[in-house]
Amino acid sequence: MEATAHTALEAFPMPMRVQPLDGAFGVRITDVDLSAPLDDATFGAIRQALVDHHVVAIAGQHLSAGELVAFSERFGELEPHLLTQFHHPDHPAVLTLSNWRLPDGSPKGAANPPDPIFHSDLSYRPTPTWVTLLYAVTVPDHGGDTLFADMAAAYDALPADLRDRLDGLRAAHNYAYRYPERMTDAQRDANPDVVHPVVRLHPDSLKKAVFINPSFTGPILGLPADEGEALKARIYDHCLADRFRLRYRWRQGDLLMWDNAAVVHSATPAPEDQERTMLRTTVVGGAPVPV
Numbered sequence: 001m002e003a004t005a006h007t008a009l010e011a012f013p014m015p016m017r018v019q020p021l022d023g024a025f026g027v028r029i030t031d032v033d034l035s036a037p038l039d040d041a042t043f044g045a046i047r048q049a050l051v052d053h054h055v056v057a058i059a060g061q062h063l064s065a066g067e068l069v070a071f072s073e074r075f076g077e078l079e080p081h082l083l084t085q086f087h088h089p090d091h092p093a094v095l096t097l098s099n100w101r102l103p104d105g106s107p108k109g110a111a112n113p114p115d116p117i118f119h120s121d122l123s124y125r126p127t128p129t130w131v132t133l134l135y136a137v138t139v140p141d142h143g144g145d146t147l148f149a150d151m152a153a154a155y156d157a158l159p160a161d162l163r164d165r166l167d168g169l170r171a172a173h174n175y176a177y178r179y180p181e182r183m184t185d186a187q188r189d190a191n192p193d194v195v196h197p198v199v200r201l202h203p204d205s206l207k208k209a210v211f212i213n214p215s216f217t218g219p220i221l222g223l224p225a226d227e228g229e230a231l232k233a234r235i236y237d238h239c240l241a242d243r244f245r246l247r248y249r250w251r252q253g254d255l256l257m258w259d260n261a262a263v264v265h266s267a268t269p270a271p272e273d274q275e276r277t278m279l280r281t282t283v284v285g286g287a288p289v290p291v
């Protein structure tokens with residue numbers, strides 16, 4: 001298998017237009033309607049842009065939950081979130097994220113925490129999420145941006161001694177390392193620790209990327225706890241630096257996709273007096289391949 005060539009922005013299928021996002025990486029695609037059936041060439045170009053640029057924003061969409069599912073399924077099998085209480089009533093593969101409350105006072109969706117932290121979606125599963133698709137239904141007029149860090153570029157830029165030290169290491173992941181209070185006993189029992197390589201090989205691009213995150217990653221196997229924590233802190237300090245970052249400012253109707261095998265992301269707080277509601281799907285990837 002050969003690594004894919006970087007998508008040439010000027011060679012994108014018409015009538016779509018693609019431009020770099022304002023950050024270290026990522027692209028914005030316009031002039032495509034995701035509620036309509038897409039031919040294979042158009043979908044293939046979007047998929048390749050995701051592999052090459054890690055984050056793809058498609059603006060100006062009007063999607064129902066069913067249309068979001070239909071487009072998401074082009075990437076592969078969808079995995080419903082373990083927080084079943086926030087599944088869309090008609091489409092369990094859709095998770096509603098919201099800071100808002102329904103008229104009866106119950107939450108409209110899973111709320112982002114007040115202290116968001118970088119993570120890779122479902123890294124606590126044996127086959128973590130490959131693509132996350134997040135669709136902006138209602139957005140505030142400020143705040144609630146999403147942050148990304150490019151873990152492949154960060155890996156490439158690691159000092160050689162640290163890079164050599166990481167290859168071959170493995171770490172434990174669990175949703176409970178971040179959100180123990182959100183889980184029922186049954187959810188905790190159904191989601192024990194899983195072990196993944198600290199550096200993974202991307203199945204499409206064949207690039208290496210750091211695959212630990214400050215939310216869901218626990219101990220590094222085979223290292224004393226204090227040494228493992230110090231190593232993780234050093235890695236996060238390097239990987240989350242501004243030079244590897246993208247800040248995404250949302251507009252209503254945006255569909256944002258990201259490649260969890262190449263980036264970590266974090267919500268940021270939204271104003272409490274303005275609604276922010278998003279629909280999310282997650283596409284299952286393969287088990288992370290060690291380097």
Ligand SMILES: O=C(O)CCC(=O)C(=O)O
Binds near residue numbers: 097112267278
């Ligand atoms: O709402 C956001 O900006 C990001 C949400 C998030 O972190 C997630 O879906 O995993």
